[in-house]
Amino acid sequence: MQDLTQEILELIRRTSTDLPEDVETKLRAAYADEETGSAAQGALDTILKNVDLARSNSTPICQDTGTLLFYIHYPEGMSTRKLKKQVQDAVIKATELNYLRPNSVNTITGKNTGNNTGDDYYPTIHFEEVDENLPLTIELMLKGGGCENVGAQYKLPNTEMGAGRDLAGVRKVVLDAVHQAQGKGCAPGVLGVAIGGDRGASYLASKETLLGKIGEKNPNSELNAMEKQITEETNQMGIGPMGFGGKTTVLDTKIKGLHRLPASYFVSVSYMCWAYRRRKMTVNGTEISYD
Numbered sequence: 001m002q003d004l005t006q007e008i009l010e011l012i013r014r015t016s017t018d019l020p021e022d023v024e025t026k027l028r029a030a031y032a033d034e035e036t037g038s039a040a041q042g043a044l045d046t047i048l049k050n051v052d053l054a055r056s057n058s059t060p061i062c063q064d065t066g067t068l069l070f071y072i073h074y075p076e077g078m079s080t081r082k083l084k085k086q087v088q089d090a091v092i093k094a095t096e097l098n099y100l101r102p103n104s105v106n107t108i109t110g111k112n113t114g115n116n117t118g119d120d121y122y123p124t125i126h127f128e129e130v131d132e133n134l135p136l137t138i139e140l141m142l143k144g145g146g147c148e149n150v151g152a153q154y155k156l157p158n159t160e161m162g163a164g165r166d167l168a169g170v171r172k173v174v175l176d177a178v179h180q181a182q183g184k185g186c187a188p189g190v191l192g193v194a195i196g197g198d199r200g201a202s203y204l205a206s207k208e209t210l211l212g213k214i215g216e217k218n219p220n221s222e223l224n225a226m227e228k229q230i231t232e233e234t235n236q237m238g239i240g241p242m243g244f245g246g247k248t249t250v251l252d253t254k255i256k257g258l259h260r261l262p263a264s265y266f267v268s269v270s271y272m273c274w275a276y277r278r279r280k281m282t283v284n285g286t287e288i289s290y291d
Ligand code: SF4
Pocket: 062, 063, 064, 065, 066, 143, 144, 145, 146, 147, 148, 185, 186, 273, 274, 275
């Protein structure tokens, strides 16, 4: 099997230092939309200058290089054990080269491993098998701690909030999550929402929605309309970039519905900060490309 350690290292470098075009375009549009000379526009200006500097110097976009979340679709017959080792080796090398901050702390002892590896969950790698004639794809998301801390899970119905087991109830709790977060998740952010599933599947799916590009249309027309509505309504809250006030609190909303037990109705909200770092590598024989 091909050794892809160097190529995965390059995927990590790009993800940590080069903000995707769709995110940057949306941030630039937000800058143009804010009042000239406002604190909101100043915050976006600083963010955008930082994005340029990180790209030209190949340095991390943010000091918190986040939790490493890999999503690997591998052709039938490929060894996931070997792929996992290559990912871990690339992560260790990326930490040595300062593309990643040493971020993996043993929760019991408080000791940092120093190289971004740890137990079986660090880095987190999700594997899914595809047909043997399909390419190998490796997606990486770097999810910051500040935005992870403001993620939330709700169990409907929620009588205090008047949120029932329907899309109107979902809307109420998602708006509540953004209101609770205020600027703490490093707004402007992107909302990944999953409805249904068990608690674990729901959170997992809410993060997976964040692999999509900003502005991608939801194939479910009802959810597509709700995504637009929630983005608009959150932007009327006045929280603004980094909580300084303004018109831009959320850049986009992505919602996925999962099947659920009749007894449960969970809504999970994963908040992604403006440092919306996600990249994809595709391996087609000897050809390797990055998105
Ligand atoms: S939440 Fe995002 S932007 Fe804020 S410190 Fe963490 S990684 Fe950086």
